Amino acid sequence: MFRIFLSLFLTVSFAASLAAQDIFLTPYQALTHDAPIKMVAMAFSAGGKYLSVVDGKGTISIWDVADRSMVKQWSVDEKVLYTSFTEQDNKFVAVTTGGAIYQYAVGNFDRVRTAKVLARLVLANLDPSRQTLVLYTRDNNLELFDLKANLTHANIRVPATVKNPMFVGYDRFGQQLFMITEQGSVLSWNPITQRFLRELTLQSGEYTGSRSVLHAAAMNSPGDRFVVGLQEVFIPKGGMQGRNQPERRNMILSYDWLTGNENKRVPMRYRVDEMSFAPGAGHVACISKDAMSVWTVNLEKAEITSTVSLPGTPSVLAISENGEYLAVGLHKGAVQLYYIERNTPAEIRINTPGLDRSYASQVVYTDKAAVEGMIEGNERITKVYINDKEATLDGNRHFSGEAELLPGKNKVRITAENTEARTTARDFYITYEPRTATAGKTHVSGNVKVSQKKVALVMGNASYQYTNKLNNTVNDADGMAATLSELGFDVIKITDGTYEQMKNAIYAFGDRVQDVDVSVFYYAGHGLEVDGANYLVPVDADIQSALDVRQKTIPLTGVLRTMEVTNHEGLNMIILDACRNNPFPTGKRGGAGLAKVNAPSGTIIAYATDPGSVASDGAGAHGLYTGELIKQMKLSQRIEDVFMNTRNRVEELSKGSQRPWEEARLKGVFYLK
Structure with a gap:
C-alpha cells in the first residue's frame, strides 16, 4: 500500500537573534566603469556569486564577485528598468522601460528568450517563486508575466485615482500582490484571481496639517514587514511669514503587513531615496541622493548603526540574498562593494567536557573537571572566569581551566568579560559521582538536563x-x-x-x-x-x-x-x-x-x-x-x-x-x- 505523502520540515536554529546584533560595512572592492554613466539597476545572484550592473544607456555588466572580474558585458540599447536572477540562479532576466523582457543563461549569459509587452513600463518585480514578473505599465495596468511560458497570463486594472506608484511586491506566499504610492497608499490584490483586497493609508501623523511623501520602500524576505522612506513637509510655527520656508522631517517607518500598523520609526537627517533589507528582519540599508553616504539601520533599536562615506553620489543599492555583500552604484559610473559584518555579541562555546548540544549534560567520576572552549563573535573579551576563578585566555579567544566539583549535581558558570566590564555567561551542569562498587559493577546515575527554548x-x-x-x-x-x-x-x-x-x-x-x-x-x-x-x-x-x-x-x-x-x-x-x-x-x-x-x-x-x-x-x-x-x-x-x-x-x-x-x-x- 502506498500513499502521496509530502513534507516533513525540520528546522533547527540556535539562539543568535539578528535583531540583537548590529551590522556594519567594510570595504571590499570598487568596480570601475568605462564611462562616467549613472548606474540605474543592480542585482546579486541568490548565492552571491554574480552581480549585475546596469548603466543609464542600457549596458549590462556581469561581475564575478569573488574573483572581482567582469564575466560579460553587452548593451540592449534601451533603458533597463529591472534585473534579477531566477530559477535557482540558472537564468538572468532584464526588463526594459520599453517593455522588452530578455532572458539569459547564467554562465555564458547568452540570450535564450525574448518577449515584448505592448506598453511602457514603470515598475517591475518578481514573485517569491521567481517565476512571475509583475509589471506596472504607464497606462495603469499590472501585467503578470510568466517567465517559463514567456507570455502575460493575467492583467489587473489599477484605478485611475491611484497616482504615482513607486513600489510593487508580494507577500511571503505569493498570494497577495501590493502596490505602494508616493502619497502613502498601499493597495493589494489576489494575483491569482485578480480580485482587489484592501487599501491602507500610511501617514506619519506627527505634525497637524502636514503632507507625507514616500521616496523609497522595501519588503523583507518573509513578506510580513515593509519599510518606507518618508519625508513629511509641514508649515513652521508662525506660518509662512517673512523668510519662513516649509520644514521637512525625514524618517524610516516600519509597518506590519497583516495589520498595516506602524511598529517602528527612525528619524533620518537626509531624505531616504532607496533602501533594502539587510540580513535579519530588523535591519535595512539606505542611501540618499542628497548625501554621499550609505547607512545601516537597526529597526528594532530604532537607530542608525553605521554610516559609510562614498566617493560620489549614490544612485542605486543592492544586497545579496545570503547577506554577505552590499553594493552601491554611483552617479558617475563606479560601484562600491562592501562586506556586511555583524557585530555579534560574545557567545561561549564549550568544547570540554563533551556536552550534549541539546541538553548540556555530563557525568564525571573525579572532583575536578577540565573545562576549555572558545569565545565566538567579534565582541572584545579580556577575561574569562570558570566559577569566579580566572581562566587562561589566549589570543585566539581560546580559554581553559578547571572546575572544582562536589558529589552530586554541580553548576558550572563560564563568564566572559569585555573591555567595558560587561559580562556574558553560560551555565552547564556536571554530576560528580564518586565511583562505588556494587556487585562488581560501577554505579552510574542518569544525566542532568538543561532545557533550551x-x-x-x-x-x-x-x-x-x-x-x-x-x-x-x-x-x-x-x-x-x-x-x-x-x-x-x-x-x-x-x-x-x-x-x-x-x-x-x-x-x-x-x-x-x-x-x-x-x-x-x-x-x-x-x-x-x-x-x-x-x-x-x-x-x-x-x-x-x-x-x-x-x-x-x-x-x-x-x-x-x-x-x-x-x-x-x-x-x-x-x-x-x-x-x-x-x-x-x-x-x-x-x-x-x-x-x-x-x-x-x-x-x-x-x-x-x-x-x-x-x-x-x-x-x-x-x-x-x-x-x-x-x-x-x-x-x-x-x-x-x-x-x-x-x-x-x-x-x-x-x-x-x-x-x-x-x-x-x-x-x-x-x-x-
Missing part, C-alpha cells in the same frame, strides 16, 4: 475532501509531536488543516520562533509541484488545474520565508517525505511531484525518496520513512547520523524500492538528543 509546528493532513484520503499522516503528526515533546519542544499541532488554518498557523509560528534555540516545522500530507514550485495541500483544496494549485494551496516558499530570517545564523534541516506522483486529476499540470530545493549554507535537506519513486505508507501505524525517522531521533547521535541511519533502514525494509537521500551544507555538529 524550542518551538515546533506539526501538521498532518489525512481526511482530504476532494482526493484520496491518507492512512497514516495524522498518526505520523501525532508521533512526531510526541517525540518532539519528549525532546523538550513546545509543540503546536494542527491535523486535517484547512487552507485558512494552515496559513494562520504558519503566521503564528513565525511570531513564536523569534529568539528560540530550536525551531521545527513538520508537515505530513499531499503535496504538488507546478512549474518548479512546491505546494502543501490543505484538506479543503479542490484541485482541478494549475490555477487551483496556486490559489488553494500553501506555497512552500511561504514556509521557507517565514523561517528564513529566524534561522539565518542557525542550522536548518528540511526533510521532504514525499512521493513523486500526482494524486489529482490526470492531464492537469503538476506531473511528477516535488521539485528539488537547493540547500543553502548551514542547511540539510533530506528527501524520503528519490524523484519518480513512491513513499511507502508503512505496514504499521506510521509511514515507513517517518516511522524510522522518529526511532532515530530518539537516539543520541549526530543529526547526519539520524538521516543516514534512517536512509539505510528504509532502503533495507523497502528492498531498495524507496531510496531516501540528502543534501547538506552544515556549519557544525548538532545533536537532537
Whole structure:
C-alpha cells in the first residue's frame, strides 16, 4: 500500500537573534566603469556569486564577485528598468522601460528568450517563486508575466485615482500582490484571481496639517514587514511669514503587513531615496541622493548603526540574498562593494567536557573537571572566569581551566568579560559521582538536563475532501509531536488543516520562533509541484488545474520565508517525505511531484525518496520513512547520523524500492538528543 505523502520540515536554529546584533560595512572592492554613466539597476545572484550592473544607456555588466572580474558585458540599447536572477540562479532576466523582457543563461549569459509587452513600463518585480514578473505599465495596468511560458497570463486594472506608484511586491506566499504610492497608499490584490483586497493609508501623523511623501520602500524576505522612506513637509510655527520656508522631517517607518500598523520609526537627517533589507528582519540599508553616504539601520533599536562615506553620489543599492555583500552604484559610473559584518555579541562555546548540544549534560567520576572552549563573535573579551576563578585566555579567544566539583549535581558558570566590564555567561551542569562498587559493577546515575527554548509546528493532513484520503499522516503528526515533546519542544499541532488554518498557523509560528534555540516545522500530507514550485495541500483544496494549485494551496516558499530570517545564523534541516506522483486529476499540470530545493549554507535537506519513486505508507501505524525517522531521533547521535541511519533502514525494509537521500551544507555538529 502506498500513499502521496509530502513534507516533513525540520528546522533547527540556535539562539543568535539578528535583531540583537548590529551590522556594519567594510570595504571590499570598487568596480570601475568605462564611462562616467549613472548606474540605474543592480542585482546579486541568490548565492552571491554574480552581480549585475546596469548603466543609464542600457549596458549590462556581469561581475564575478569573488574573483572581482567582469564575466560579460553587452548593451540592449534601451533603458533597463529591472534585473534579477531566477530559477535557482540558472537564468538572468532584464526588463526594459520599453517593455522588452530578455532572458539569459547564467554562465555564458547568452540570450535564450525574448518577449515584448505592448506598453511602457514603470515598475517591475518578481514573485517569491521567481517565476512571475509583475509589471506596472504607464497606462495603469499590472501585467503578470510568466517567465517559463514567456507570455502575460493575467492583467489587473489599477484605478485611475491611484497616482504615482513607486513600489510593487508580494507577500511571503505569493498570494497577495501590493502596490505602494508616493502619497502613502498601499493597495493589494489576489494575483491569482485578480480580485482587489484592501487599501491602507500610511501617514506619519506627527505634525497637524502636514503632507507625507514616500521616496523609497522595501519588503523583507518573509513578506510580513515593509519599510518606507518618508519625508513629511509641514508649515513652521508662525506660518509662512517673512523668510519662513516649509520644514521637512525625514524618517524610516516600519509597518506590519497583516495589520498595516506602524511598529517602528527612525528619524533620518537626509531624505531616504532607496533602501533594502539587510540580513535579519530588523535591519535595512539606505542611501540618499542628497548625501554621499550609505547607512545601516537597526529597526528594532530604532537607530542608525553605521554610516559609510562614498566617493560620489549614490544612485542605486543592492544586497545579496545570503547577506554577505552590499553594493552601491554611483552617479558617475563606479560601484562600491562592501562586506556586511555583524557585530555579534560574545557567545561561549564549550568544547570540554563533551556536552550534549541539546541538553548540556555530563557525568564525571573525579572532583575536578577540565573545562576549555572558545569565545565566538567579534565582541572584545579580556577575561574569562570558570566559577569566579580566572581562566587562561589566549589570543585566539581560546580559554581553559578547571572546575572544582562536589558529589552530586554541580553548576558550572563560564563568564566572559569585555573591555567595558560587561559580562556574558553560560551555565552547564556536571554530576560528580564518586565511583562505588556494587556487585562488581560501577554505579552510574542518569544525566542532568538543561532545557533550551524550542518551538515546533506539526501538521498532518489525512481526511482530504476532494482526493484520496491518507492512512497514516495524522498518526505520523501525532508521533512526531510526541517525540518532539519528549525532546523538550513546545509543540503546536494542527491535523486535517484547512487552507485558512494552515496559513494562520504558519503566521503564528513565525511570531513564536523569534529568539528560540530550536525551531521545527513538520508537515505530513499531499503535496504538488507546478512549474518548479512546491505546494502543501490543505484538506479543503479542490484541485482541478494549475490555477487551483496556486490559489488553494500553501506555497512552500511561504514556509521557507517565514523561517528564513529566524534561522539565518542557525542550522536548518528540511526533510521532504514525499512521493513523486500526482494524486489529482490526470492531464492537469503538476506531473511528477516535488521539485528539488537547493540547500543553502548551514542547511540539510533530506528527501524520503528519490524523484519518480513512491513513499511507502508503512505496514504499521506510521509511514515507513517517518516511522524510522522518529526511532532515530530518539537516539543520541549526530543529526547526519539520524538521516543516514534512517536512509539505510528504509532502503533495507523497502528492498531498495524507496531510496531516501540528502543534501547538506552544515556549519557544525548538532545533536537532537
